[in-house]
Amino acid sequence: METHNYTYKYPRPAVTTDCVVFGFDGHDLKILLIERGLDPYKGCWAFPGGFLNMDETAEQGAMRELKEETGLDLHNLQQVGAFSEVDRDPRDRVITIAFYALAKKADVQGGDDAAKAQWFAINEMPRLAFDHDCIFRKAMQKLRIDIHFEPIGFGLLDEKFTMPELQRLYEAILGIQFDRRNFYKKMLQTGILDKAEDDETELATYYGEHKEMKCEDTETLFGGFASEPCLPYSTRPDDDSRRRKGTHFSFNKQRYDKFKEDNNFRLEF
Amino acid sequence: METHNYTYKYPRPAVTTDCVVFGFDGHDLKILLIERGLDPYKGCWAFPGGFLNMDETAEQGAMRELKEETGLDLHNLQQVGAFSEVDRDPRDRVITIAFYALAKKADVQGGDDAAKAQWFAINEMPRLAFDHDCIFRKAMQKLRIDIHFEPIGFGLLDEKFTMPELQRLYEAILGIQFDRRNFYKKMLQTGILDKAEDDETELATYYGEHKEMKCEDTETLFGGFASEPCLPYSTRPDDDSRRRKGTHFSFNKQRYDKFKEDNNFRLEF
DNA sequence: GCAAAAGTGTTTCGTTTACACCCATGC
DNA sequence: GCATGGGTGTAAACGAAACACTTTTGC
Numbered sequence: 001m002e003t004h005n006y007t008y009k010y011p012r013p014a015v016t017t018d019c020v021v022f023g024f025d026g027h028d029l030k031i032l033l034i035e036r037g038l039d040p041y042k043g044c045w046a047f048p049g050g051f052l053n054m055d056e057t058a059e060q061g062a063m064r065e066l067k068e069e070t071g072l073d074l075h076n077l078q079q080v081g082a083f084s085e086v087d088r089d090p091r092d093r094v095i096t097i098a099f100y101a102l103a104k105k106a107d108v109q110g111g112d113d114a115a116k117a118q119w120f121a122i123n124e125m126p127r128l129a130f131d132h133d134c135i136f137r138k139a140m141q142k143l144r145i146d147i148h149f150e151p152i153g154f155g156l157l158d159e160k161f162t163m164p165e166l167q168r169l170y171e172a173i174l175g176i177q178f179d180r181r182n183f184y185k186k187m188l189q190t191g192i193l194d195k196a197e198d199d200e201t202e203l204a205t206y207y208g209e210h211k212e213m214k215c216e217d218t219e220t221l222f223g224g225f226a227s228e229p230c231l232p233y234s235t236r237p238d239d240d241s242r243r244r245k246g247t248h249f250s251f252n253k254q255r256y257d258k259f260k261e262d263n264n265f266r267l268e269f
Numbered sequence: 270m271e272t273h274n275y276t277y278k279y280p281r282p283a284v285t286t287d288c289v290v291f292g293f294d295g296h297d298l299k300i301l302l303i304e305r306g307l308d309p310y311k312g313c314w315a316f317p318g319g320f321l322n323m324d325e326t327a328e329q330g331a332m333r334e335l336k337e338e339t340g341l342d343l344h345n346l347q348q349v350g351a352f353s354e355v356d357r358d359p360r361d362r363v364i365t366i367a368f369y370a371l372a373k374k375a376d377v378q379g380g381d382d383a384a385k386a387q388w389f390a391i392n393e394m395p396r397l398a399f400d401h402d403c404i405f406r407k408a409m410q411k412l413r414i415d416i417h418f419e420p421i422g423f424g425l426l427d428e429k430f431t432m433p434e435l436q437r438l439y440e441a442i443l444g445i446q447f448d449r450r451n452f453y454k455k456m457l458q459t460g461i462l463d464k465a466e467d468d469e470t471e472l473a474t475y476y477g478e479h480k481e482m483k484c485e486d487t488e489t490l491f492g493g494f495a496s497e498p499c500l501p502y503s504t505r506p507d508d509d510s511r512r513r514k515g516t517h518f519s520f521n522k523q524r525y526d527k528f529k530e531d532n533n534f535r536l537e538f
Numbered sequence: 539g540c541a542a543a544a545g546t547g548t549t550t551c552g553t554t555t556a557c558a559c560c561c562a563t564g565c
Numbered sequence: 566g567c568a569t570g571g572g573t574g575t576a577a578a579c580g581a582a583a584c585a586c587t588t589t590t591g592c
Contacts (some may be wrong), residue, residue, distance in 0.1 A: 006276065006278070007274045007275065007277075008277075010275065010320065011323050012281040014281055015282055082327055082348065084328075084366065086323075097351045145414070162544085163544080163545085179582070181546070181584080184546080185546090186581085245543080245589080246589090246590090432571080448554095448557085451555065454573090454574095455554090514563065514564095
């Protein structure tokens, strides 16, 4: 490693990025944390992140660090904000720019350092390093606001999902309960969801041209997802990543954009 | 000036702050800009801001620079976000953390450098330096979202204001028109506004115990505000900073907090 | 077969929207 | 006195909330 020194007329803070990765296991909203092997805060958990390079934007830096530390290749990071408390890092003056990202279940793959990365339900979080609890609260807050304006829910689900899954996700994010029937109506009447007919999924070809088999084979069908990895979600080992009954839907980006335009970019779920 | 050098093992970006100050003259939403005297972007206009000191948070830095450059002593800055495009400053790698602030009319005072500061209506803005147009758009966007959740309108008005004033402000910020009667109802039924009865204002004492003089002397009454400075707002010289007829209201923070709590921190105007 | 969850439609209620009149002010 | 703008009430329309029943799934 080079040992060049860089000299400036005035002191400069170090600049890092951090990334709050949200995931959803069908029941709880989760975040991805990395256990710190070194002091300070050794043994505490922290968001993936690191120092910003001079040739990348903060967003690019956050993406790079995320990839390096967890193997996740996520785009569409949303900026949470800059955190600049003078003593937030005991070693040095460090300013961090935090983002959040949405991981689909299928996106989770073991990266090089992934052994140290682990998902935690947001109400079962361990002690966090630095001011990461503060970053988390801000990220959560922003997620809750953004979900009213952006199709965030769909970023956290697989390509095809059921309405109850979507509802549970909204409830987990917003911390409130919806009436099942009203939620259906509201979602469907936006027109941004496509009913996943058999003929639409390439998976259906595994099973030929069955009509009216809607719910009978969903379990098998979903089990057929070759791309679905074994998730390192900590709790609830295996029960509901398999059990997925009911009608499947998918998110229609085109219709969504139109809907958004019609509503003056205000999506209020 | 010191010529000490500061040396680091890895290169570090410079970190600045910028502050988008919003103001309202009764008709238009305005922002405060400073003309750049030096290259780059000499002659362009920019938001007040500057380099961050090592012993201050970004918010403190933005407040300090704002005070230094415009004389404005504003608190409650809201972070807009960090801007980190690699080439946003042609001289050096500079990351800026942007905020917005709300100036009451009465807050505007000529500071040392204030001669160079000028208010512009947001649809009559000059060419901006750096990526400040980008910062402006983000700030505007955030203001539009925040006004649904925070009592922003009242931060931009004087202590006492009329309903039409408040409505014009909301319309200027959101860029839409409201029905006057519906706006009244909606605002009043939140309960966060106090009707400014004569006996509530110390100014009323100037006029003794007149009852039922509601609208007759408001002009004089308002003219009696010793603290109202001569505003450097560029357009519309003098007509409506004086003409303020109609019932006056004031913002009741206590009731607002209660209202907010009752509505789960969701204010939807 | 039975319990639990998924899927659908209707009624009620409250909020938002649209709209009309009177009063006060200022020329 | 006439034009402009401020202050209030009411009816229609829309969207949200409450709610019950049937079907499907999994043991």
